[in-house]
Amino acid sequence: MKLLLTGSSGQVGTELKQQLAGQAGLLMPSRAELDLADEAAVQAYLKQHQPQVILNAAAYTAVDLAETEQAAALALNAQLPALLARYCAKSGAYLLHYSTDYVYPGTGSEPWQEDSPTGPLNYYGQTKLQGDLAVLAQCPAALIFRTSWVYSVHGKNFRNTILRLAKQQAELRIVADQIGAPTAASLIAAISLQALQRFQQGQPMTGGVYHLAPRGYGSWYDFAQAIVKQAMKQGEALVLLPEAIQPIPSSDYPTPAQRPLNSRLCVDKLERALGIRLPEWQELLAFKTQ
Numbered sequence: 001m002k003l004l005l006t007g008s009s010g011q012v013g014t015e016l017k018q019q020l021a022g023q024a025g026l027l028m029p030s031r032a033e034l035d036l037a038d039e040a041a042v043q044a045y046l047k048q049h050q051p052q053v054i055l056n057a058a059a060y061t062a063v064d065l066a067e068t069e070q071a072a073a074l075a076l077n078a079q080l081p082a083l084l085a086r087y088c089a090k091s092g093a094y095l096l097h098y099s100t101d102y103v104y105p106g107t108g109s110e111p112w113q114e115d116s117p118t119g120p121l122n123y124y125g126q127t128k129l130q131g132d133l134a135v136l137a138q139c140p141a142a143l144i145f146r147t148s149w150v151y152s153v154h155g156k157n158f159r160n161t162i163l164r165l166a167k168q169q170a171e172l173r174i175v176a177d178q179i180g181a182p183t184a185a186s187l188i189a190a191i192s193l194q195a196l197q198r199f200q201q202g203q204p205m206t207g208g209v210y211h212l213a214p215r216g217y218g219s220w221y222d223f224a225q226a227i228v229k230q231a232m233k234q235g236e237a238l239v240l241l242p243e244a245i246q247p248i249p250s251s252d253y254p255t256p257a258q259r260p261l262n263s264r265l266c267v268d269k270l271e272r273a274l275g276i277r278l279p280e281w282q283e284l285l286a287f288k289t290q
């Protein structure tokens with residue numbers, strides 16, 4: 001079975017690549033081999049290789065930069081998934097796509113459901129929503145896993161930023177009024193492989209949106225505390241002590257893109273579909289950094 005993995009150098013892509021190791025027929029073009037922002041090039045690639053499964057882990061994820069680099073964000077987050085969905089609908093190929101908590105407006109404090117009204121607050125979120133809507137419209141059998149606050153030992157993410165800063169400075173100010181669930185890229189890859197297995201066994205999950213995140217929630221401040229405590233337990237030499245992390249409101253940390261305050265995702269639908277219970281985010285973090 002020919003399987004195309006896009007974004008194989010990213011956080012989720014790297015974990016998928018590792019967990020898919022040994023799978024025959026795996027295509028993982030690098031950016032130099034295939035510019036995913038180039039629609040004609042992607043079309044030609046699909047025509048040439050005819051994949052039967054597409055795992056679309058590529059995206060434009062620089063949230064603040066997306067406010068100004070709009071064309072690049074739109075190409076990767078909206079136009080690419082639309083094109084992949086059209087190809088999959090036509091050819092019968094299986095599509096697994098990823099999306100974000102940033103499609104929701106962040107109001108209230110209850111977890112979002114998959115059918116909750118969307119309302120992105122920033123351009124990244126707007127383009128991701130456009131991508132989701134295109135996938136749902138073009139290819140109803142496709143799966144969209146909406147996740148949140150992705151981290152990994154590889155790549156640019158909040159966990160690695162905090163660990164870097166904790167080795168350099170004795171104080172840190174972190175927003176405490178944005179809540180959500182930090183999600184290890186390895187969990188996303190493991191669940192994606194379960195979904196793929198279902199498809200390969202002829203029992204695919206019903207198409208549509210599923211939230212994919214650990215159980216529980218915290219603020220970015222809670223996440224930073226947990227990252228630093230975990231690193232200390234593991235004997236890392238840090239300049240920063242957990243007590244020296246200051247909780248601040250979002251208004252004290254101005255950024256070009258606005259972030260949602262409430263990013264909680266209800267994961268019941270995914271748990272029911274796969275017959276699993278997702279771990280708590282703290283358990284997952286402890287496991288990841290051991």
Ligand SMILES: NC(=O)C1=CN([C@@H]2O[C@H](COP(=O)(O)OP(=O)(O)OC[C@H]3O[C@@H](n4cnc5c(N)ncnc54)[C@H](OP(=O)(O)O)[C@@H]3O)[C@@H](O)[C@H]2O)C=CC1
Pocket residue numbers: 006007008009010011012013030031034035036037056057058059060061076097098099100101128146147148149150151155156
């Ligand atoms: N990061 C997060 O916190 C969250 C992410 N998500 C979603 O999860 C999915 C995976 O995200 P994540 O793994 O963090 O993403 P990353 O930013 O880590 O990886 C993005 C990947 O896309 C590739 N890419 C981007 N532009 C191009 C291009 N023009 N041509 C070829 N390749 C390109 C990158 O390649 P290169 O290495 O060459 O740049 C990289 O492999 C995305 O759909 C994202 O929206 C959802 C919620 C949270």
Ligand SMILES: Cc1cn([C@H]2C[C@H](O)[C@@H](COP(=O)(O)OP(=O)(O)O[C@H]3O[C@@H](C)C(=O)[C@@H](O)[C@H]3O)O2)c(=O)[nH]c1=O
Pocket residue numbers: 061062063100101102147148149150157158161172173174175178220253259
């Ligand atoms: C580094 C730093 C960040 N922050 C805040 C800014 C922000 O509100 C929060 C997290 O910072 P980040 O830059 O990692 O946030 P961001 O890049 O917006 O993270 C998002 O990325 C996209 C791709 C998603 O899809 C989302 O789920 C989410 O993970 O922490 C501080 O308060 N103090 C700091 O020193």
Ligand SMILES: [Mg+2]
Pocket residue numbers: 061062063157
């Ligand atoms: Mg970021």
